[in-house]
Amino acid sequence: xxxxxxxxxxxxxxxxxxxxxxxxxxxxxxxxxxxxxxxxxxxxxxxxxxxxxxxxxxxxxxxxxxxxxxxxxxxxxxxxxxxxxxxxxxxxxxxxxxxxxxxxxxxxxxxxxxxxxxxxxxxxxxxxxxxxxxxxxxxxxxxxxxxxxxxxxxxxxxxxxxxxxxxxxxxxxxxxxxxxxxxxxxxxxxxxxxxxxxxxxxxxxxxxxxxxxxxxxxxxxxxxxxxxxxxx
Numbered sequence: 001x002x003x004x005x006x007x008x009x010x011x012x013x014x015x016x017x018x019x020x021x022x023x024x025x026x027x028x029x030x031x032x033x034x035x036x037x038x039x040x041x042x043x044x045x046x047x048x049x050x051x052x053x054x055x056x057x058x059x060x061x062x063x064x065x066x067x068x069x070x071x072x073x074x075x076x077x078x079x080x081x082x083x084x085x086x087x088x089x090x091x092x093x094x095x096x097x098x099x100x101x102x103x104x105x106x107x108x109x110x111x112x113x114x115x116x117x118x119x120x121x122x123x124x125x126x127x128x129x130x131x132x133x134x135x136x137x138x139x140x141x142x143x144x145x146x147x148x149x150x151x152x153x154x155x156x157x158x159x160x161x162x163x164x165x166x167x168x169x170x171x172x173x174x175x176x177x178x179x180x181x182x183x184x185x186x187x188x189x190x191x192x193x194x195x196x197x198x199x200x201x202x203x204x205x206x207x208x209x210x211x212x213x214x215x216x217x218x219x220x221x222x223x224x225x226x227x228x229x230x231x232x
Contacts, residue, residue, distance in 0.1 A: 020046040021056055026067045033119045034064060057136060061127055065136035068124055072143040075109050099158030100221045106150050107196055111217065114196075118204045125197040144193060151189035155228045156182060184231035188224040195220045 024045035028037045039060055043050040057063035114121035128144060131137050159182075196217060203213040 017046070017048055017052060018056055021048065021053055021063075022066060022070055025057075025063050026071075029064060029067060029120055030117065034060070034123050035119070039063070058134065061123060061131065062134045062136050064120065064123055065127055065131075065134070065140050069136050069139040069143070071113070072140065076143070076146070097158075097225075099154055100218070100225050102154045102158075103151050103192065103221050103225070104218060106147065106154070107192065107217070107221075110147070110196060111200065111214070114200045115203075115213070118200075122201055122204060125201055129194075129197065148186070148189040148193055151192055152185040155185035155188050155225065158225060159185065159229050159231075182231075184228045188228040192221060192224050195224075 021042065025037075025042045028041055028045060032041075037060070039053050040050050042063065043053045046053070053063070057066050114124070124140075127137055128140060199213060199216050199220065
């Protein structure tokens with residue numbers, strides 16, 4: 001048999017095992033939660049040896065991040081969910097306006113997922129913020145970076161819109177047109193993502209009313225939008 005054919009078979013077998021492990025881990029994490037799921041249970045459900053699971057994820061937390069990477073990637077390829085703007089009381093004007101609406105749409109899938117699987121979300125947030133440098137965590141951080149870049153772009157667009165013709169002319173003179181989002185927008189995006197993780201964790205701990213967490217997050221977005229708009 002040609003070496004390329006052998007390699008192709010091995011790669012297919014590896015991909016199939018990875019898919020089975022991923023499906024088993026996701027099902028068990030959703031059904032039993034992170035604490036009550038063991039690597040051996042995932043191996044049995046995936047019909048592989050326990051040592052095989054460790055070849056794909058060195059720790060249980062890393063296995064969770066493998067699941068998160070797959071789910072986040074699927075969302076980036078086209079999944080949509082309702083925006084946080086849907087949780088604003090009818091007739092209530094929000095300070096951030098259209099810019100805040102757009103940012104709310106970007107973070108709503110993250111909020112929805114973290115509220116649906118609150119126990120898992122605590123582990124995910126902890127790993128994003130404080131975890132060791134591992135392959136699946138790095139891929140999740142890539143998703144976080146892309147989300148922050150999208151938010152920063154919305155903040156920068158909103159700031160430019162608010163500046164009007166005078167601001168646009170000033171930016172043209174100083175050479176900022178066409179550059180990456182500015183420092184204020186980048187910092188604002190990081191504050192929003194970190195704030196989402198923190199407030200959802202506070203909600204799970206019962207430190208805020210879970211029904212009000214959407215309002216809290218929308219207020220956070222409005223404040224950041226206002227702050228970036230005022231930055232010079």
